[in-house]
Structure formats: C-alpha cells, structure tokens
Amino acid sequence: QKEVEQDPGPLSVPEGAIVSLNCTYSNSAFQYFMWYRQYSRKGPELLMYTYSSGNKEDGRFTAQVDKSSKYISLFIRDSQPSDSATYLCAMTGGGNKLTFGTGTQLKVEL
C-alpha cells in the first residue's frame, strides 16, 4: 500500500466549476502538507502549504486538512482554463523526505 493515495483522474470540469482534489495518507508522522501544480512539460511549483488541521485560503484556492481521517483536499473555486494542470499533493514529517501523491490531471473546459 502506498503511503499517499491520489486519484489520477483525468478530471474534466466546465469553466466556473468548483473543483475538489483529494489525497489520503497512512503515515501518522506526516505533519506538513503541500499542494504542487505541474503544467505539461514543466516542473512542479508550490501552490499551497499547511501544517494544521482545518482550512487555509489563498484567493480561489482552499487547502483542507483532516488529520484524524488522514485526508487532505484542495478546492478550486471559479475554475479557469489556466487551472488545467496536474495537481500533486505532498507531505512530510520534516527533514529531507517529501512524499508525493501520483497527481490528479485536471482539465477546465470553456
């Protein structure tokens, strides 16, 4: 069983939709949680991070962590075609090892 599970998609939504992306994890040592966005043929870039249970907002993006259920989510409001990318969850207990999910491919259509 992988430490981090993420639905690979692809997920296709119309412009303006609310998107929910999710990851589950099994390692209780994970304390810090991140979402990276990866455009086609590019390296990942950090979108959001959080280290506590609850919600964190940044513009149209909301990161949610539920440590009791070992479940994290990324919500995108008013999705735009420019949001079309692969979204990777990542988590760590600290140190130098970051464990990534496999990524969810999102397409926002006009």
Next chain:
Amino acid sequence: NAGVTQTPKFRVLKTGQSMTLLCAQDMNHEYMYWYRQDPGMGLRLIHYSVGEGTTAKGEVPDGYNVSRLKKQNFLLGLESAAPSQTSVYFCASSYLPTGPGEKLFFGSGTQLSVL
C-alpha cells in the same frame, strides 16, 4: 532569474551507455534533490544533498550516482543505463529542509529514454 536549470532536456540512450545530467541553481540554496517521475508512481527521490560536498540516498538510489562538488551544481550519473531508467528526471533545490512552508524549486525536467 534562471532559478533551477537542467541540461539536457531530452536524451535517448542505448542500454549500457552512461550519461550525466546536470542541475544548476542560482539561488544559493543549500539543499538539492534529484527526483524521477513515472506514470502511476509520482515523484520519487533518488538522491539529495544538504550542502556542498555532501550526498545522501533517497528512496530509489540504485543505478544512480551523484556529486555536489560546487554548491550551485548537482550532477546525476547513470553508469550503465537500463530500460527501467526511462523516466522524466527533475532536479529541485531549497534553502531549508522540507517542512512548513519550505518551497522546493524545480527545474523543467529531462526526458530520458533508454532503448
């Protein structure tokens, strides 16, 4: 700002050939990483370095070697390439170890095919 630069961007090797992937960063970061990305497997850490002259094994180090002779450069070597090493390779760097808010800066990747 160039950020993290990887060379080459594409390469095709025959089984048994050797090659070196070069990563350069201009942000004065202490920490540098090599990842591989495969469909269905996500990003997996190959080797990393916590400073000039240091290297350490990651999750999937077999078949690879690394060197960090200069702070700004991190080299990944394949001594005898195998088809299982066909992948997209990403270099990344950070100022501090991964943790709350510490951002990894990634290069654009090297697409490697081993025939």
